[in-house]
Amino acid sequence: MDKKNPKYQNQGIHVVSALFTVEKGITKVLIIKRKYDPYQGMWALVSGALYNDEEVLDGLKRELKEKTGIENIHLELFDVFSRVDRSPAMRMVGIAYLGIVDKEKFHLLKETLKTTDADWIPIDKIPKLAFDHNEILEKAIEVLKIRIRKTDLLRHLYPVGFTMPEIQKVYESILNRTFDRRNFRKKLLSTGMIEETPRAEKFEGNKPAKVYIFKENQIDKDVF
Amino acid sequence: MDKKNPKYQNQGIHVVSALFTVEKGITKVLIIKRKYDPYQGMWALVSGALYNDEEVLDGLKRELKEKTGIENIHLELFDVFSRVDRSPAMRMVGIAYLGIVDKEKFHLLKETLKTTDADWIPIDKIPKLAFDHNEILEKAIEVLKIRIRKTDLLRHLYPVGFTMPEIQKVYESILNRTFDRRNFRKKLLSTGMIEETPRAEKFEGNKPAKVYIFKENQIDKDVF
């Protein structure tokens, strides 16, 4: 192929992250306020241009660190966005990843070289975002629901363990439904992907709840 | 962002297709032989550079038509490949799609502007391919297995209908396992995604088998 052919020139790759957390039963997503054009002053998902010398996932992790200080997290591909006019300056194809973390484990930078603010916003209170990020986020939420049902994605929200009432509330929050406590516990245990620890922690009641952790091995079984 | 920044220059997007078919119980994939460098004379998945004025999926369909004559088919994203050195001439990020079709419905061009041959090859007899296409194909096969179990992907193999023995053989071929005829039929019907037609066709026996079609509506239910 010919590098000089204008059909292929000035293409770039945008890496985009929809990073979620759940806090007190509210599902939130991380957004930043842009310091520079295009879309100066507007909220946006954490995103940026991929460098020539890095892989897509590495580029996204670099952007996340630069713009929010968050690092060492799990992110997984969920879709590609390629509308020709989705970015004003040049043709950028957006490659979008999602993840879910415990926001208390990180110190969120409120201002960086390229951002003037950053925050975790409830997903039902999202403002108008830069680029096609509202559309990307909508798709991310859709895929998030599927992934917590079909995979062990939530292990990344709980790297050091969780209690049953706590994780149940997360499932209920993201999926917008409730579960019977007894059946929820049985089903989650039956997947074989978690195990009991000797620890116990208080959640909402006075009685301490047992702490469970996700086991190493992968699962093929659906959760819900 | 600065268009002239060398960090972002000379990036391109590769669209790549893993197009499958199943014939007499053998799962096959479409590959072409490259007419020009890089990798002249080598077999490869159908792939090419995305133009500036087209979306990813449209670019892939254009490439498929140019290189094989096949058009009007369903393709879905399955992964992104971004190793920095995956393409020799310049930095190309590969965006990979998979599909499955009835090869008898198409006339495969054996030679085109950019290819000197094309063929459907059993997936256990794949030669060394250009670029990172062996790696891409391996991942495609993995995802294909999941998608036929969890979605109605196989509707695209049978746009005008199928018989039970016929589609069972496809599931068995792709998943490398067997199913009980009676239970297979019950399970597939219970998904609600197919319906009987008045037609009947012979498959392997002398007794004609009923023809079923995929219904319009989507499903959330797993198949197997």
Place this chain on the structure above:
DNA sequence: CCAAAAGTGTTAGTCGTACACCCATGT
């Protein structure tokens, strides 16, 4: 009438769901 594959029904076991009572702790 024989061969080859297509079609069907029943049963046992497993899994999902609905539901009620006791337990541990803080105040």
Place this chain on the structure above:
DNA sequence: ACATGGGTGTACGACTAACACTTTTGG
């Protein structure tokens, strides 16, 4: 001792899996 949420077991219905015989057609 009481209030709050955490922990457990059982029974019923639905689904999954195992399995054998009858039907249709071509030769």
